Amino acid sequence: MSPNTPLRAVIDLDVLGPVISRHIYGHFAEHLGRCIYGGFWVGEDSSIPNEGGIRRDVVEALRKLQIPNLRWPGGCFADEYHWRDGIGPREQRPRMVNSHWGDIVEDNSFGTHEFMALCELLGADPYVSGNVGSGTVREMSEWVEYLTRAGDSPMASLRRQNGRDEPWKVPFWGIGNEAWGCGGNMRAEAYADLARQYSTYVRDHGENKVYRIAAGASDTDYAWTEALMKALCIGCGPFPQNIYQAISVHHYTVTGPWEDKGDAVKFDNDQYYSTMLKAQEIDQILQGHSNVMDVYDPHKKVGLVLDEWGTWWNAEPGTNPGFLYQQNTLRDALVASVHFDAFHRHAERLVMTNIAQTVNVLQAMILTDEESGALVLTPTYHVYAMNTGHHDARALDVDFVGALPERDVDGTSIPLLSASASAKDDTALVSLSNLDAEQPATLLLDLRGRAVAGWTAQLLSAPSLNTHNTAGDPVAVQPVDFTAVKDHPSGLELELPPHSYVTVSLNLEV
Ligand code: AHR
Numbered sequence: 001m002s003p004n005t006p007l008r009a010v011i012d013l014d015v016l017g018p019v020i021s022r023h024i025y026g027h028f029a030e031h032l033g034r035c036i037y038g039g040f041w042v043g044e045d046s047s048i049p050n051e052g053g054i055r056r057d058v059v060e061a062l063r064k065l066q067i068p069n070l071r072w073p074g075g076c077f078a079d080e081y082h083w084r085d086g087i088g089p090r091e092q093r094p095r096m097v098n099s100h101w102g103d104i105v106e107d108n109s110f111g112t113h114e115f116m117a118l119c120e121l122l123g124a125d126p127y128v129s130g131n132v133g134s135g136t137v138r139e140m141s142e143w144v145e146y147l148t149r150a151g152d153s154p155m156a157s158l159r160r161q162n163g164r165d166e167p168w169k170v171p172f173w174g175i176g177n178e179a180w181g182c183g184g185n186m187r188a189e190a191y192a193d194l195a196r197q198y199s200t201y202v203r204d205h206g207e208n209k210v211y212r213i214a215a216g217a218s219d220t221d222y223a224w225t226e227a228l229m230k231a232l233c234i235g236c237g238p239f240p241q242n243i244y245q246a247i248s249v250h251h252y253t254v255t256g257p258w259e260d261k262g263d264a265v266k267f268d269n270d271q272y273y274s275t276m277l278k279a280q281e282i283d284q285i286l287q288g289h290s291n292v293m294d295v296y297d298p299h300k301k302v303g304l305v306l307d308e309w310g311t312w313w314n315a316e317p318g319t320n321p322g323f324l325y326q327q328n329t330l331r332d333a334l335v336a337s338v339h340f341d342a343f344h345r346h347a348e349r350l351v352m353t354n355i356a357q358t359v360n361v362l363q364a365m366i367l368t369d370e371e372s373g374a375l376v377l378t379p380t381y382h383v384y385a386m387n388t389g390h391h392d393a394r395a396l397d398v399d400f401v402g403a404l405p406e407r408d409v410d411g412t413s414i415p416l417l418s419a420s421a422s423a424k425d426d427t428a429l430v431s432l433s434n435l436d437a438e439q440p441a442t443l444l445l446d447l448r449g450r451a452v453a454g455w456t457a458q459l460l461s462a463p464s465l466n467t468h469n470t471a472g473d474p475v476a477v478q479p480v481d482f483t484a485v486k487d488h489p490s491g492l493e494l495e496l497p498p499h500s501y502v503t504v505s506l507n508l509e510v
Contacts, residue, residue, distance in 0.1 A: 006442040006493065007402040011421050013428055013508060014449030015397065018348040020422055022068040022391035024340075025384060026127065028308060028354040030075035031110070032101040032361050033323025039359030039368055040118060041110045048373045052117055053110075057375045058359060059121045061366055065384045066391060069172060071127040071307055071354045072115050076100040076182035078174065079133030083143045086111020087162050100182060102322030112147065116168050125171050127307075127354070132176030132191075132198055132215070133184035141201035144173065148208040172352070173202050174307070175244060176215040180224060183215055188227035191215065196231060199244045213305050213352075216248035217289065225249070225289045229296040246303035246351060247293070251285050252312045252362075253278045253335050264313035264327040265466050269437045272331055272465050275311070276435050277409040279335040280418075282309070283342040290349045303351035306343075310356045310363030310380075311335050324361045329468040330477055330499060332363055333379035333460060337433040337501045340387055341420035347395045355380075367469075374471040382460050382479050386503045389429035393422035398430070401446070405436060417441055417496075428506040434496035437465060447491035451509040455492065457482035461500035 029035050042048045042055055049056045073081050077100060085094045086108045093108040119126045128147070130140040145155035148167045156167065175198045177183045179191040186194070195214040202212050217224035228247045255275045256262045262271060289304055296302075311332050312324075319325045336355070343350055359366045365381040368374065398419045405416040418433040434441045459482035467476050482502055484495040496502055 006444045007400060007404065007417070008444045008446045009419055010399045010401055010446040010448065011396050011428075011430065012449045013396065013423060013447060013506075016423060017395035017397065020344050020347045020390050020393055020395050021351050022066070023352040024343045024347070024350060025065070025067065025387065025391060026069040026071065026352050026354045027062075027067050027124070027358045027365070028071040028075070028356050029358050030101075030361065031073050031077045031081070031098060031106060032075060032357065033320065033325055034360040034368065034370065035357050036110050038370065039366070041114065043109065051121060053114065054118050054121060058366055058368070061375065061377060061381070062122055062358070065365070065381070066388050067122055067124045068391070069125040069127045069352065069354070070119055070122065070358070071129060071174070074129055074177055075308070076177065078129035078177045079131050079135070079183040081131055082135065082139065083112055083146075087113065087158075101324075102320050113162060113164060116147070126168070127172035127174065128170055129174035129177050130198065130202070132179060132194055133182070137198055137201050140198055141203065144170070144202050144210065145205060149205040167205070167208065169208055171209070171211055172213065173210045174213050174215065174248070175199055175202070178218070178250065179215045180218060180221070188224045189231075192227050192231035195228065196243050211246060211303075212244040213246045213248050213307065214244040216250070216305070219251050220285060220288060222288050222292050225292045229293055229302070232296070232302065234297050234301070246305045248305040248307045249285070249289055250308040251282060251306065252308070252310060252356070254312050261313050264316065265329055265468060267331070267466060272437055273407060273409045273414070275331060275335060276338065277412055277414050279338045280414055282339050283345065286342060286346045286350060290346060293349065300349055304349045305351060306353040308356045309339060309353060312362055326362060327468050328364060328367070328378035328380050329466045330379050330460075330462045331465045333383045333477070333501060334433055334435060334499065336363070336380045336383040337431060338418045338435070340383070340390070341418045341431060341433070344390065344395050344420040344422060369471045372471060376469050376471055376474050378469060379460065379477040382477065383501060386458055386460065386479055386501070387429075387431060389424070389427065389503075389505060390422045390431070393424035393429065396421040396423055396428065405439070405441060417443070423508070426508045426510055428508060430504040430506070432494070432496060432502045432504070434498060434500045436498050438498050440498055441496045443494050443496060444488060445491040445494065445504065447506070452491070452506050453509045454507040455485070455504055457485050457502060457504045459497070459500055459502050461497050465499050
């Protein structure tokens, strides 16, 4: 290869890999800070336009992302939430202390009916996290019955008394959360037994088939995953459909010690590259859990669900530290794009992910101004928007030929280009991240196997990595048409700007 030959990314457009489930683009909303209250929910009497108390602008923005599912009510909150406190007339609902998040009083005005109404408005599948840590098997079992049972039953009647005749569909159910920590400080084997027990009573009522997700490991705790896989006892008899069908894992991008995770907006290039090193670790973590699962389940019947991920910075100065409100810059967008590339590569085992969290908490899609109520879309939102073409598409391998630009970060060499691709019907979508803070990257997309009839491309970048959107400047970071693309005999040649995210949508000839 001549020294002038640009780096090539070879994509065989006709070699289709596993389906990238749209649920990989899932979301998470906890009773935490201003995610539910002030984020999704403003109440019916608010001057902010709302649909039965739910902010209309938030719903409209999320519908554009085609959000496939929404996890609720936690997180750590799930294991102290008692669902019966959140039904019936709002003024009569008992109050509780949200001890994990700000130690504030929760009035339960947003409960089961409000959540299900939100999912209906969003067109998203509900993913309900049940309470194992401080709840009971009966409580969880009755919640499923309340939500999903038609006809005559005690819980179906109670639901009807509260104004809802038809049962809802609830396809996803979490058996607790972080059982090794805030969800009960359990040991893996003890929790695995509880997960079997609770799952048994999460019944399929009528047509509603529940996909039960056992609370999984933190980061690289592969022993936790192994304990849950052993407890499934695949091969001991018929595949245990009445126990759990998937295992979760949580991994946050945290740069620095827990006590000082760094500022969301003020960071230098070294801190930026350390963040990219951390973000890229997700690939190895997913591989590690998949490897363990493969030993017990080589046919990949059990799903892996990353139901919490994202950046976690110090809370914005002047805000309640227990509310986990943080700004979101172009750096966060690149953390997201690197994660999505890894998710696509692991699509065979990884069936769902949920970013933490959708509004006003951690790596949010949407920030709402506390005073004015103004809504701001974050750079991370735009990566989700640019990637909707990957939903339910078939993964395509991207093979780099040539020397990938790299950088030594804290003794580890990290690639400064990240890519993934997928195809659906007669289109293919290629995602490209140039992680170099300062240098552009020239890349040849070497497209094989199918003829390309046309293309469009979008660019997400900004003058600096810490550029972010605010109520005063809501479009400082937003996608624009990308034109630095030239036709080439082998495909397309692109000049990716420094710190940029680019998607190329290809129309394939039939
Ligand atoms: O997303 C914030 C918290 O992080 C969740 O409540 C918990 O599950 C995790 O530790």
